[in-house]
Amino acid sequence: xxxxxxxxxxxxxxxxxxxxxxxxxxxxxxxxxxxxxxxxxxxxxxxxxxxxxxxxxxxxxxxxxxxxxxxxxxxxxxxxxxxxxxxxxxxxxxxxxxxxxxxxxxxxxxxxxxxxxxxxxxxxxxxxxxxxxxxxxxxxxxxxxxxxxxxxxxxxxxxxxxxxxxxxxxxxxxxxxxxxxxxxxxxxxxxxxxxxxxxxxxxxxxxxxxxxxxxxxxxxxxxxxxxxxxxxxxxxxxxxxxxxxxxxxxxxxxxxxxxxxxxxxxxxxxxxxxxxxxxxxxxxxxxxxxxxxxxxxxxxxxxxxxxxxxxxxxxxxxxxxxxxxxxxxxxxxxxxxxxxxxxxxxxxxxxxxxxxx
Amino acid sequence: xxxxxxxxxxxxxxxxxxxxxxxxxxxxxxxxxxxxxxxxxxxxxxxxxxxxxxxxxxxxxxxxxxxxxxxxxxxxxxxxxxxxxxxxxxxxxxxxxxxxxxxxxxxxxxxxxxxxxxxxxxxxxxxxxxxxxxxxxxxxxxxxxxxxxxxxxxxxxxxxxxxxxxxxxxxxxxxxxxxxxxxxxxxxxxxxxxxxxxxxxxxxxxxxxxxxxxxxxxxxxxxxxxxxxxxxxxxxxxxxxxxxxxxxxxxxxxxxxxxxxxxxxxxxxxxxxxxxxxxxxx
Numbered sequence: 001x002x003x004x005x006x007x008x009x010x011x012x013x014x015x016x017x018x019x020x021x022x023x024x025x026x027x028x029x030x031x032x033x034x035x036x037x038x039x040x041x042x043x044x045x046x047x048x049x050x051x052x053x054x055x056x057x058x059x060x061x062x063x064x065x066x067x068x069x070x071x072x073x074x075x076x077x078x079x080x081x082x083x084x085x086x087x088x089x090x091x092x093x094x095x096x097x098x099x100x101x102x103x104x105x106x107x108x109x110x111x112x113x114x115x116x117x118x119x120x121x122x123x124x125x126x127x128x129x130x131x132x133x134x135x136x137x138x139x140x141x142x143x144x145x146x147x148x149x150x151x152x153x154x155x156x157x158x159x160x161x162x163x164x165x166x167x168x169x170x171x172x173x174x175x176x177x178x179x180x181x182x183x184x185x186x187x188x189x190x191x192x193x194x195x196x197x198x199x200x201x202x203x204x205x206x207x208x209x210x211x212x213x214x215x216x217x218x219x220x221x222x223x224x225x226x227x228x229x230x231x232x233x234x235x236x237x238x239x240x241x242x243x244x245x246x247x248x249x250x251x252x253x254x255x256x257x258x259x260x261x262x263x264x265x266x267x268x269x270x271x272x273x274x275x276x277x278x279x280x281x282x283x284x285x286x287x288x289x290x291x292x293x294x295x296x297x298x299x300x301x302x303x304x305x306x307x308x309x310x311x312x313x314x315x316x317x318x319x320x321x322x323x324x325x326x327x328x329x330x331x332x333x334x335x336x337x338x339x340x341x342x343x344x345x346x347x348x349x350x351x352x353x354x355x356x357x
Numbered sequence: 358x359x360x361x362x363x364x365x366x367x368x369x370x371x372x373x374x375x376x377x378x379x380x381x382x383x384x385x386x387x388x389x390x391x392x393x394x395x396x397x398x399x400x401x402x403x404x405x406x407x408x409x410x411x412x413x414x415x416x417x418x419x420x421x422x423x424x425x426x427x428x429x430x431x432x433x434x435x436x437x438x439x440x441x442x443x444x445x446x447x448x449x450x451x452x453x454x455x456x457x458x459x460x461x462x463x464x465x466x467x468x469x470x471x472x473x474x475x476x477x478x479x480x481x482x483x484x485x486x487x488x489x490x491x492x493x494x495x496x497x498x499x500x501x502x503x504x505x506x507x508x509x510x511x512x513x514x515x516x517x518x519x520x521x522x523x524x525x526x527x528x529x530x531x532x533x534x535x536x537x538x539x540x541x542x543x544x545x546x547x548x549x550x551x552x553x554x555x556x557x558x559x560x561x562x563x564x565x566x567x568x569x570x571x572x573x574x575x576x577x578x579x580x581x582x583x584x585x586x587x588x589x590x591x592x593x594x595x596x597x598x599x600x601x602x603x604x605x606x607x608x609x610x611x612x613x614x615x616x617x618x619x620x621x622x623x624x625x626x627x628x629x630x631x632x633x634x635x636x637x638x639x
Contacts, residue, residue, distance in 0.1 A: 086533075
């Protein structure tokens with residue numbers, strides 16, 4: 001087990017910068033999730049830790065060893081691939097045994113270890129099957145077993161759940177977390193584009209976009225203290241509402257003004273000629289009758305998600321999304337809303353960084 | 358007629374046309390073979406008659422008897438088998454290694470070397486025949502099955518086929534192997550080779566067919582009758598100074614092609630897969 005340290009790591013593919021000057025420390029035993037849209041450099045980062053890609057610049061440390069020049073065969077990291085990458089010509093036993101065989105572990109010990117890990121993951125009865133005879137969930141477990149069997153220092157997972165169907169995915173999500181964090185305490189780097197996976201599994205999340213690390217923090221920090229509009233909108237569903245406008249002071253009140261409406265903000269919000277107001281759909285109060293401080297809007301339609309319903313309110317080109325309380329059953333017409341004062345964010349228009357909230 | 362019936366009729370007409378075309382071509386391609394089969398039971402006098410006759414009259418086994426009376430016939434079969442065996446073994450070993458290197462390893466000049474190799478496919482064998490002859494001659498291996506085999510131990514099309522196959526395998530499997538502790542050589546033996554069985558099968562079958570039927574090479578590089586392969590031996594045995602006895606040659610060719618035909622029937626899925634591989638992703 002070991003910590004992983006990335007120091008000023010840059011990876012270029014020709015003219016494309018996949019990862020740009022990344023600094024990240026993954027603590028010993030930590031479950032770190034790299035989160036971002038496809039092409040953000042998260043997989044490249046993972047592959048650099050594994051040694052499948054060499055960084056163009058920067059240093060990668062595993063434990064207290066600089067691993068830049070160490071071949072992946074000797075790094076003692078294990079990886080679970082999106083496609084599982086099981087060896088199709090070997091049985092489940094052969095697959096799990098393979099890393100031990102390559103490491104020259106004696107046969108008796110190999111058999112013992114394979115059986116142990118198979119018992120542990122509940123696949124002991126599958127040992128004689130071929131990967132093609134297994135379900136997606138079973139293949140996933142075999143891939144995990146193959147990675148776990150040699151007790152790696154670092155465990156890398158590249159979107160391991162994305163090939164499973166929704167139900168098994170939810171189930172595996174918690175199982176994986178339980179296994180890797182609570183039972184084994186292995187240093188884990190987990191790549192995903194699914195923010196729900198990131199929020200539910202991570203000790204800390206590193207959000208990346210276009211090769212640049214946006215923010216690192218606990219799921220709560222990422223959700224409640226986003227550093228910029230990218231993090232704010234990428235995490236959370238439906239995404240945070242962002243509205244451009246100006247923050248002015250009128251008659252001792254701080255107002256956020258747009259061409260469609262003006263909204264009262266807490267007085268400690270810094271004034272700005274141009275700013276972006278952000279608030280999550282879940283942090284809005286809604287009323288069917290006009291109320292003091294509420295903004296009038298025209299409900300375009302409602303998305304029903306069972307427990308939660310989201311209303312779309314239109315103002316010309318601008319559309320905002322709010323969560324509707326269960327008792328509100330209308331789907332069209334006039335509606336009044338107001339973001340909760342302590343749950344609003346102000347972002348700088350140019351840098352997109354958070355300046356309030 | 359309702360539109361549905363019309364559609365049905367049109368479909369039926371299409372099927373008929375398709376079959377007529379296919380049967381015609383199948384017949385055109387099968388004709389020489391059928392002719393050989395029939396002629397192998399005819400006397401030379403009847404077989405050479407014009408217009409051609411299709412029913413052996415008198416029916417004779419004489420051609421086959423002549424064949425098996427040849428003292429060297431078993432020896433030629435042995436030689437051919439040895440030659441084909443060497444070629445197949447050589448191709449399976451070298452093409453799989455070279456194909457793996459071109460598909461999976463990174464080394465400077467890889468793609469340039471591969472392109473150069475591919476361009477060899479465009480060079481007709483007759484261009485290289487004389488230089489090859491000189492090389493084998495200087496090595497003192499003329500009139501020697503091993504010398505002849507040396508020229509065919511590997512083959513650009515086999516390398517190409519193996520490379521395409523290795524490229525079609527998932528990259529992640531090889532990366533997984535690498536993380537599991539496999540260097541490139543271990544990955545070749547433990548992962549690539551076992552997975553390449555279908556492609557190796559295709560290479561083996563192609564090379565077997567090619568070498569078993571080879572004529573020009575053995576004709577030029579082999580001299581003494583006891584070293585001949587079957588195709589050369591047959592034409593040698595029945596060529597008289599002024600004329601050639603074709604019917605025993607035909608009978609011999611049929612006997613000689615028996616293994617290839619059996620091989621084709623048994624392994625034709627590999628052959629087809631070979632075509633699919635080369636035509637596939639690249």
